[in-house]
Amino acid sequence: MPALFTTDNAPTHRRLALWQDIVCDVFVQLDCRSDLGSAFHGAITSSQLGPAKCSTVSSSRQRVFRTPSRISRASEDFILIALGRQGVGAVLQDGRETVIQPGEFAFYDTTRPYELRFNDDFAQTIFQVPREVLHRRFAGTQSLTATAFTPDRPVERLAWQFIAGLADIADRLDQDTAIRLTDQAADLVAMAMSERLGTSALPSSTHRSALLYRLKAHVAAHLANPDLGLAETAAALGISPRYVNSLFADEATSFQRFVLAQRLEHCKRDLASPAHAHRHIGEIAFAWGFNDLSHFGRVFREHYGLSPRDWRHSRLPN
Numbered sequence: 248m249p250a251l252f253t254t255d256n257a258p259t260h261r262r263l264a265l266w267q268d269i270v271c272d273v274f275v276q277l278d279c280r281s282d283l284g285s286a287f288h289g290a291i292t293s294s295q296l297g298p299a300k301c302s303t304v305s306s307s308r309q310r311v312f313r314t315p316s317r318i319s320r321a322s323e324d325f326i327l328i329a330l331g332r333q334g335v336g337a338v339l340q341d342g343r344e345t346v347i348q349p350g351e352f353a354f355y356d357t358t359r360p361y362e363l364r365f366n367d368d369f370a371q372t373i374f375q376v377p378r379e380v381l382h383r384r385f386a387g388t389q390s391l392t393a394t395a396f397t398p399d400r401p402v403e404r405l406a407w408q409f410i411a412g413l414a415d416i417a418d419r420l421d422q423d424t425a426i427r428l429t430d431q432a433a434d435l436v437a438m439a440m441s442e443r444l445g446t447s448a449l450p451s452s453t454h455r456s457a458l459l460y461r462l463k464a465h466v467a468a469h470l471a472n473p474d475l476g477l478a479e480t481a482a483a484l485g486i487s488p489r490y491v492n493s494l495f496a497d498e499a500t501s502f503q504r505f506v507l508a509q510r511l512e513h514c515k516r517d518l519a520s521p522a523h524a525h526r527h528i529g530e531i532a533f534a535w536g537f538n539d540l541s542h543f544g545r546v547f548r549e550h551y552g553l554s555p556r557d558w559r560h561s562r563l564p565n
Contacts, residue, residue: 249293250292251291252290254269254290255290260285266306267279270311273300275313275357276323281308287309288307291305295425298426299377299380299433300374301372301374305368311363312361313359313362325375326388329352330372330414331350332411334365335348336365336369336371339363340360345395346395347371348395350398350404351395351398352406354436356388358378402439405435405458406432406435409432412464416464421513428464431463431464435460458494459497461484466506470509470510470535471536473536510536514532514535514555
């Protein structure tokens with residue numbers, strides 16, 4: 248489950264001071280100011296995604312400062328990508344200022360001073376990634392800090408949707424899936440940055456790749472649902488079932504084969520885990536969306552050469 252931090256249970260006169268501690272604990276060393284006094288409120292949920300972190304912040308009006316003195320006393324080296332969910336917020340860094348509206352995002356670099364301004368209640372999702380994760384993909388981030396990325400540009404819209412969706416399912420992902428999806432989110436952000444600066448021509452497959460990322464994220468979020476189907480998935484993404492299979496054809500598979508492979512992989516992992524040794528094989532299969540135990544046993548043997556029971560016995564200590 249994601250970590251939950253809130254000021255709601257604190258004495259009213261202590262809420263702003265507690266918020267300062269919460270923000271510094273979840274993100275980086277910051278100074279927070281608000282004129283609301285005892286009326287101030289704030290909450291954060293946060294989930295770790297491999298080297299990255301995804302957090303959702305909802306709070307009262309305030310100003311947040313990353314100062315040179317704070318930077319000098321810390322070693323944090325992150326890019327923070329802020330997605331507008333409710334209300335508006337301003338970002339100031341590197342001599343630029345922008346406003347983040349719902350559906351937009353902007354980013355800032357923790358190695359240099361910045362300021363955040365919120366004049367009313369707001370909610371944002373913050374995707375925090377080590378700077379080197381983005382710089383492996385795109386090194387020109389400094390020229391785009393405090394710049395709004397907007398939904399009228401297709402890749403920027405897809406990046407927002409993908410990260411927002413990742414935040415919504417972050418607490419239900421196993422570590423390997425979380426790391427893969429974090430990499431895909433970083434790819435999308437780098438695509439958006441590259442396209443904005445026009446530093447290189449994006450391949451014609453960019454939009455298809457971005458949609459495929461979203462498609463895989465949707466499957467990961469609904470894998471346990473035995474009713475996960477092609478038509479419903481296509482409708483959720485606003486594309487046709489034919490196009491869904493066309494996207495999967497780029498990886499020499501189909502929607503049904505991909506879903507089956509993901510379910511089998513999760514079952515295979517759980518069957519080999521001592522943490523799940525007390526669970527019946529059928530319970531594990533049903534937990535990942537299978538609804539026919541005979542079918543599960545047959546396809547598991549076809550894929551891995553062993554029955555689920557034999558696989559478990561070969562991996563767990565006697």
